[in-house]
Amino acid sequence: MLEVDVARNVKTVKPPVIGLDIGTSSVKLVELQSVDDGLKLKIFDYVPLDPGVIVDGKIINAENVAVPINLMVVRHNLHGRKAVISVGGLSVIHKLINLPEMSQADLNALMDAEAEIYIPFDIADVYVDSVIIGSDTSGHMKVLLTAAKRELVDKYLNVVIAAGLDPIYIDSDMYAMFNVFATTSEYSTDDKVILLDIGDSMMRVVAVKNGVIEFMREIPLGGALLTEEIARERGISWLKAEQIKLETSSFPDALDLQKVYNRVVGSLVEEINRAVDFYTAVTVDGGPSKVFAFGGGAKTPTLREKLAEKLGIPVELGQPLQSIRIDTSWAKSLEERQADLAVVIGLAMRQE
């Protein structure tokens, strides 16, 4: 039977499963291999998706997602392999709750009976998953409760099955990013950091204190906003605007583009700042000391600098491959893409 397991505390790593990050602008696929001293990247591939195929984390055109994924399945001979995917967006909600200490089995039973207290959706319409993510000295534990609309999840499952893979877990995008960070980063245990994923249509903010998640928020904006605004400013197609954006590796010379970059970067920074401000107001012992930024949108010229200025803390491009061995022939091409791979690496690290 399929286990739909939207968030689970995974630290140990026993590949191989196929990690499949079905994002708005592309699907990324990774297989990791256990080697003596850790993990090695065995397969990395990706296929672009057309605009409009996935909107706000929902699959709008299933065939236009399944067919490109199947291309990768055929290319690497992955028919029938176990895959781990993730979902996110407005149809997925995360709740951090405090409960008296109990076993995971007791927690599961409690949530079977009482999850509706915490979930703002009709309980019949969602898959619910709960995981213990930390405990304190006063006999309480912290639980991450995740609920995802069945309709959304079932569409993802059907697409993955149609593409020739066997989906065994569904994670959440934010938890997968946290998982790769927690598994591969050497950060001091009293650090308070922000993990930020700036994708094409979504930004994900996860605050971590002492290695435990304290705050999670998704913001329905991302790198696509810049493409849309370039297209509007210049009266050109989306495709042409995306090309201009990807060719612009530093702050643009053209005055009209400068205006667009300032405006869009300003709004993205403002939204992230709002989320971090909210977290800083609810956490104790001061705000975060650092941001690790992932996702293609984090490479937008000036964005990390402007965000660092606004938040008053360093913003570093994340390196999800830092502790993974990579063949030298791949190293160069992956250098440019590595920040985009946080979610898919987190998924590929999933223990079967």
Ligand SMILES: Nc1ncnc2c1ncn2[C@@H]1O[C@H](COP(=O)(O)OP(=O)(O)OP(=O)(O)O)[C@@H](O)[C@H]1O
């Ligand atoms: N060098 C770059 N400079 C600016 N933007 C970039 C760069 N490289 C990629 N992007 C943008 O990053 C976005 C894609 O990033 P990513 O692959 O993380 O998103 P996604 O996973 O497809 O989307 P989402 O997570 O929102 O579903 C696109 O908007 C793309 O134009």
Ligand SMILES: [Mg+2]
């Ligand atoms: Mg993404």
